[in-house]
Amino acid sequence: MFRLICARLPQKLKHRPSKTSHANFFSTSSLKSIEGLPNSKDPQSLTVSFLQDSCGFSLELAISYSKKLNIENIENPNSVLDLLRTHGLKQNHIRYLISSRPLLLLADLGNTLKPNMELFKSLGFCGASLAEMLSKYPAVLESDAYTAVEFFRAHGLSDKQIKALTMKRPSLYAYNVNKNFKPKLEFFKSLGFSDLEIAKLLYAAPRVLQTSLEKQIIPKLQELRRILGTDENIFNVIMAYCVMHRPMRVQWIQPNINMLVSHGVPQSSVLKLLFAKSSPLLMCCNRFSEIVGEVMELGFDPNCIKFVLAIVSMSLNSKTLWEQKVEAFRSFGLSEGEIYAAFKRQPMCMSCSEKKIKKMMGFFVNKLKMKPSMISKSPNVLLHSLEKRIIPRCSVMQVLMLNGLIKEDIGIVSMVTMAEKKFMLQFVSKYKNEVPDVVRAHQGKIEFQGLPIAMEI
Known part of the structure; x- marks a missing residue:
């Protein structure tokens, strides 16, 4: 019987319909998937494989990025990735860099990429800070960074300032130093600006180097000179608001000043308003007029500095x-x-x-x-800062109260607004030997849970 069943089984299997027909196997969707796979005979096959295996891209992204570069030898791309890792970049940072600039894998390692990475390292860039800077402008790795850095150093910027400037605007390195930067600095020197003042200007507003000298800087400075008179006032306004590259119109300054003078605001207060960061005098005249009117209605005295502060506060x-x-x-x-x-x-x-x-x-x-x-x-x-000043001081008072050391009458407002030096002498230095925890409390290392004794207001 067993032999009979075995003899008939192949016959039954032969006539049983297949669950997967040939038509289904060669469906259109299957063909599309096959076409998407890298082919060993395809010139882009090595590129796609490298982008997948070494950079961690999906097949779809690898195929997309492979259209922008053609890797014939993986030695240089591998060296590029090793260099990026050596300088503290994580895989997700590297993936972002390559996706933004695939040609980076073919960069000149010896003459450009490696020297630039070492230069940025000398400025203090590594790991997270390097990744943040490169994410803003990946092409900086292939720029003539050395020439730009030496230019900044020659004009009085410290490496710390150059690092800050680079972090703010790494796209500066795409510019020709002699053609774009040098004429601007020579112009500022012709106005009487010292190297130190120019260095401060570049540190505060690096974008001025990307601003047109003829179309923006010169016309605005001429208008400022007409209004302000002295180079010192001009420099203070530039430093306060960086008007050289702002879309705000310098021409609004004079009408706004005239409005203040007409309300009896003294010149000293006008200058303070002019030098305020985000100066309201650079606002649209209509909006400025509204603010001045509201401040007047609230009863502020134009001769008092609070009049100026009210305008600044409202303008924000x-x-x-x-x-x-x-x-x-x-x-x-x-x-x-x-x-x-x-x-x-x-x-x-x-x-x-x-x-x-x-x-x-x-x-x-x-x-x-x-x-x-x-x-x-x-x-x-x-x-005042809640985290940096108020809570640590309250923690100090908490420790002193728990130890029964607060005897003199002091109110919360006085405690908060007291000068730091006075607070240290009166509540920290005075008790640090007797109760060492006051130092830790002042450093924010002791949690504030509340004052055990009510303080005067």
Whole structure:
């Protein structure tokens, strides 16, 4: 019987229909997949394989990037990858670099890539900082970086400043130093700017080197000279707002100054407003006029410095953002009258972000048990750093109170606004031998959980 079954089994299998027909096997979708695979006879096969195996790209991306380069020998690409890894770049950083600039794998290793990497290393770039800088402008690795760095050094920039400048705008290295940079610096020197002042300008606003000398820099400086008169004032304005490359119109300065003078603002206050960072005097005249009008309506005295501070603070806020900040204060129970009273006492309290306002108010009200109305009467406390100043100081007070060492009367506002040197002498240095934890508390190493004894406001 067993022999009979075995003899008939092949016959049954032979006539059983196949689950996968030939038609299905050679479907269109299958052909597309096969066509996408690298072919050993295809000139791009080595490139695709290298991009997959060594760089970690998917087949689809490898095929796409292979259209931009043709690897005939993997020796140079491998050396490029090894060099990048040696300087602290991770695989994800390398993948990003190659995807942005595939031809980097074929770069001149000995004459360009390796010297540039060593140069950037000498400036302090390595690992994360190198990756961040290269992500902004991968082509910097194939630039004449040495000539640019030597140019910056020759004009008074320290390596630390050059590193900061490079991090801000690595695309500077794409420019011809003698053709693009030298004429600008010679022009600034012709105005009487010292090498130190030029170095400060480049450090603060490297983009000025990418700005047209004839179309932007010269016309703007001529207008500034007409308005400001002295080179010192011109330099201060340039440093404060970097107007050489800003789209803001220098021509707005004079009408805005005239408006202030017409309201009785003294020249000394006008200059302070002019030298303020993000100077409101460079704003559109219509918006500036609105702000001045609002400041006048609130009762600020044009002869007082708070008038200028109010203009600066308001200029930093759109109308929508201003209302959001007012609402943030209101959410802690302050009336609109109390909010504007706080603004009149310290106009810069409205320069704080909405997030900071909520965070600071929450800490003072919930952790230090202050009444919101008391904060509105002492808005200076909002200008300090919560993490770097207020919480560490509160932690010091916490330690001293737990050890029964706080005897003199001191209020929260006084404690927060006290000069750092005085605070150190009065509460840290004085007790550090008796209670070493005050040092750790001041360093932010002891968690603040609340004051065990209520302090005066």
